[in-house]
Amino acid sequence: MKFNEVLKNLSTYEAGKPIELVVREYGIDPKEVVKLASNENPYGTSPKVVAKIESLVKNMYLYPDDSMFELKETLANKFDLESKNVIIGSGSDQILEFCIHAKCQKGSNVLMAKTTFAMYEIYAKQVDANIIKTESSQHNLKEFSDLYKKYGADIIFLCIPNNPLGECLDKNEVYEFLRTIDKDTLVVVDGAYQEYAAFKDENKRICPKDLINSFPNAIYLGTFSKAYALGGMRVGYGxxxxxxxxxxxxxxAPFNITTLSLAAAIEALKDEEFVQDCIAKNFSEMKRYEEYAKQKGFEYIPSYTNFITILFKDFVSKTVSQKLLERGMIVRDLTGYGLNAIRVTIGSSEQNTKLFKLLDEVLEELK
Structure with missing residues (x-):
């Protein structure tokens, strides 16, 4: 059977390995497996959200409210906008897809950092767009500017903070760059980890209202998968x-999120105390990773997210991550991004202690 030619050389997005797969492949007790690969919130979902979902399970046979009125109103109030400024997606990934299909076709130019969220490139290649990347792995706006002047772009993707590396641009430098961009170029500011960045450094906070009022060609993306701990519910917004x-x-498409996902997102927005507590714990635990890296002589990228990237010189990251996997510890190897590094989600105190212990074992074995 023949398919679209552009799909021949298109890579498949590789998600973090699920716990179930590790249990099957290595015969490890599920209770002993720790997943620190997909940047999920290790503290679970707000108890208020869980209670709400339990009360609605009997309504699974009903389609959700496709207007998503309450969720859009709640988000609009949170960001001092109007419902007409909000769209809901099955994860923010789906809205990335909307961006590509609305702006791009064969021959369109899409500009992004060398190392950033893989789905930007995958969605762009699906429509046979040209991918333009900076030389630097981390966001370098001078390089973005030079490439934009040389090639132009239909879409620019800025991941603030950046996944999978964790660095974060300052708001002021982002705005300075955006002032140089043509109004017909769609600028996508992916704020999947903005709650973390804003908590750590106010200079990193991107205010959606300020952004879109200052730059009408920009769209801000947010998600409930990270700080709000609803990765399994798949809800994002633009x-x-x-x-x-x-x-x-x-x-x-109609009904693009589920009845339970819709209810979970609405309820999650009501429990900001839970979210802020999770974020505070995240950065407290991150200090342990920074200290560990320094003790071992490893470089790491200062992170404004709920994960940290650790770079190796004397060890091979693919081997390290595989050895950890065999011990029931799932981390993300970044070899596929051209980096000899692992990305580790900041877990709970207990999970992080176990990671350090197992990593010590692996490093000793590989000496």
Whole structure:
């Protein structure tokens, strides 16, 4: 059977290995497996969200409210916007797809950092767009600017903070760059980890209202998968001017999130205390990783997220991650990104202690 030619050389996105796979392949007790590969919130979902979902399970046979009125209103109030500025997606990934299909076709130029969220490139290649990347792995806006002046772009992707590396641009430098961008270029500010960055450093906070009012060609993306601990529910959102949102609605399929996902997101927004507590614990535990890396002589990228990237010189990251996997510890090897590094989600205190113990064992074995 023949398929679209552009799909021949298109890589498949590789998600973090699930616990179930590790149990099957290595015969490890599920209770002994720790997953620190997908940047999930290790403290679980807010008890208030769990209670809400339990009360609604009997309604699974009903389609969700496709207007998503309450969720959009709640988000609009949170960010001092209007419902017409909000679109909901099955994870923020789906809104990335809306961006590509609304702006790109064969020959379109899409500009991004060398090392960033893989789905930017995958979605762009699906429509046979040209991928333009900076030489630097981390976001370098001078390089972005030079490439934009040389090639132009239909879409620019800025991941703030950046996944999978963890670095984060300052708001002021982002705004300075955006002032040089043509109004017909769609700028996607991916704020999947913004809650963490804003907590750690106010200079990193991107205010969605300020962003889209200052730059009508920008869209801000947020998610409930990270700080709000709803990765399994798959809910994301986009915030932009009405003309962008209304165009994306022409692409959106009806009922694109579930009844339970919709209820979970609404309830999660009501428990900000839970979210802030999780974020505070995250950065407290991250200090342990920074100290561990320094003790071992490893370089790491200062992170504004709920994960940390540790770089190796004397060890091979693929081997390290595999050895950890065989011990029931799942981390993300970044060999596929051209880096000899691992990305580790900041877990609970107990999970992190176990990671350090197992990593010590692996490093000793590999000496």
């Amino acid at each position: 915030l932009a001017k009405e003309d962008i949102i209304s165009t994306f609605y022409k692409i959106r």
